[in-house]
Amino acid sequence: MSILTREQILEMQDIEYREVTVKEWEGGTVRVRSLTAQEREEYDSWLFTVKKLDATTSRSRLLSMAIVDDDGKPIFTESDIQALAKKNSKVIVRLSYIVQKMSGMTPGSIRELTEDFLADRNSDSNSGSR
Numbered sequence: 001m002s003i004l005t006r007e008q009i010l011e012m013q014d015i016e017y018r019e020v021t022v023k024e025w026e027g028g029t030v031r032v033r034s035l036t037a038q039e040r041e042e043y044d045s046w047l048f049t050v051k052k053l054d055a056t057t058s059r060s061r062l063l064s065m066a067i068v069d070d071d072g073k074p075i076f077t078e079s080d081i082q083a084l085a086k087k088n089s090k091v092i093v094r095l096s097y098i099v100q101k102m103s104g105m106t107p108g109s110i111r112e113l114t115e116d117f118l119a120d121r122n123s124d125s126n127s128g129s130r
Contacts, residue, residue, distance in 0.1 A: 016102045017072070024091050032066045032095060034102040039065055059096035060084035066099040 004012075016034040021027060035043065043065065047058060063084055064076040076084065084092065100106045 015072070018098065018102065020095060020098060022091055024088050030095065031068050031070070032099050032102070033068050033072060034099070035065060040103060057081050057085045059092050062096050062099055063092065
């Protein structure tokens with residue numbers, strides 16, 4: 001395995017996309033994507049600074065960042081968050097869980113990432129490379 005260069009890392013297309021059928025929305029399909037590192041930091045920062053009452057829209061805020069069009073651009077804006085929060089909770093929870101999993105935000109995905117990191121680190125130390 002070769003060591004990636006700065007250019008290779010920055011040119012890497014690593015955002016995940018998934019199309020999800022939503023039966024509650026007449027069987028239509030939405031396209032979701034994983035968050036970028038910057039978006040994740042902005043979302044986490046928002047979560048840590050909001051007042052209790054504002055946190056009621058956390059899933060809708062996440063989906064406003066992650067539901068995208070064919071070009072990968074979000075279809076919702078900040079002004080749509082309250083309207084999204086009034087949609088069927090089952091749909092919002094399901095979609096937000098998918099985005100959280102794709103973005104490494106669920107306890108299970110964090111555990112998987114940690115286990116992968118530790119396994120890679122152990123195999124590197126066993127092979128004598130660092």
